[in-house]
Amino acid sequence: MIIAIDGPAASGKGTLARRLAAHYGLPHLDTGLLYRAVAARCLGRLDDEAASEDAARTLDVATLDPEALRTAELGEAASVVAARPSVRAALLALQHRFAAQPGGAVLDGRDIGTVICPKAEAKLFVTATPEVRAARRFRELEGRGEPATFEAVLADIRKRDARDSARSSAPLVKADDAVLLDTSTLDIPSAFAAALSIVEARRAGG
Ligand SMILES: Nc1ncnc2c1ncn2[C@@H]1O[C@H](COP(=O)(O)OP(=O)(O)OP(=O)(O)O)[C@@H](O)[C@H]1O
Numbered sequence: 001m002i003i004a005i006d007g008p009a010a011s012g013k014g015t016l017a018r019r020l021a022a023h024y025g026l027p028h029l030d031t032g033l034l035y036r037a038v039a040a041r042c043l044g045r046l047d048d049e050a051a052s053e054d055a056a057r058t059l060d061v062a063t064l065d066p067e068a069l070r071t072a073e074l075g076e077a078a079s080v081v082a083a084r085p086s087v088r089a090a091l092l093a094l095q096h097r098f099a100a101q102p103g104g105a106v107l108d109g110r111d112i113g114t115v116i117c118p119k120a121e122a123k124l125f126v127t128a129t130p131e132v133r134a135a136r137r138f139r140e141l142e143g144r145g146e147p148a149t150f151e152a153v154l155a156d157i158r159k160r161d162a163r164d165s166a167r168s169s170a171p172l173v174k175a176d177d178a179v180l181l182d183t184s185t186l187d188i189p190s191a192f193a194a195a196l197s198i199v200e201a202r203r204a205g206g
């Protein structure tokens with residue numbers, strides 16, 4: 001079974017993807033890390049498209065360091081390189097290979113249900129208001145000791161939402177057959193219960 005989870009920044013899609021993967025015993029790929037890793041290799045020359053394409057083409061998934069990549073700076077930089085069709089094309093094959101593993105996989109990102117796995121058995125589009133998402137991300141950054149203010153995090157989220165939704169290549173958009181899950185008023189266990197019942201309904205043919 002392939003589970004495709006998309007949604008805007010800090011909506012909680014990664015949290016749900018990890019929990020669903022653990023529940024079903026499936027491998028999980030946080031595809032945002034791919035774009036963050038490309039951006040990390042291009043910091044200081046972000047406008048060099050050829051460099052970002054080369055970084056994407058030569059990316060080694062085994063070397064991804066999630067802790068180091070989950071900074072606010074790399075989130076913003078990732079959304080710049082992710083708007084380039086050449087970068088997206090260079091990352092396509094490895095995402096397809098991951099999704100094609102025997103037994104299936106869980107992938108989360110922005111274009112999983114629309115572009116990477118259009119035939120996924122279960123598709124979720126996870127969202128929450130920008131304010132709720134900013135509060136969650138702010139708490140997370142505080143917990144990691146990364147300097148931030150709520151206002152700056154909210155501004156970053158709005159800017160990234162706008163760039164990710166407006167780009168011409170694989171924009172952030174709900175797939176027609178994805179189920180919308182708004183987690184604004186749900187804590188993590190409630191959001192997971194809702195996600196699980198969506199997946200189970202799809203497995204049962206609903
Ligand atoms: N339903 C929820 N209620 C409260 N906090 C949540 C909820 N879901 C996720 N969180 C917290 O919000 C933060 C962002 O969640 P997560 O990393 O899963 O989002 P994401 O959509 O994968 O983000 P990104 O797109 O930036 O990778 C984390 O600190 C997570 O623990």
Ligand SMILES: Nc1ccn([C@@H]2O[C@H](COP(=O)(O)O)[C@@H](O)[C@H]2O)c(=O)n1
Nearest residue numbers: 031032033035078079082109110111164
């Ligand atoms: N499938 C994807 C996943 C991510 N992106 C871009 O990367 C940025 C960072 O992603 P996070 O999930 O780690 O926040 C994001 O803002 C997107 O621009 C993407 O384009 N497609």
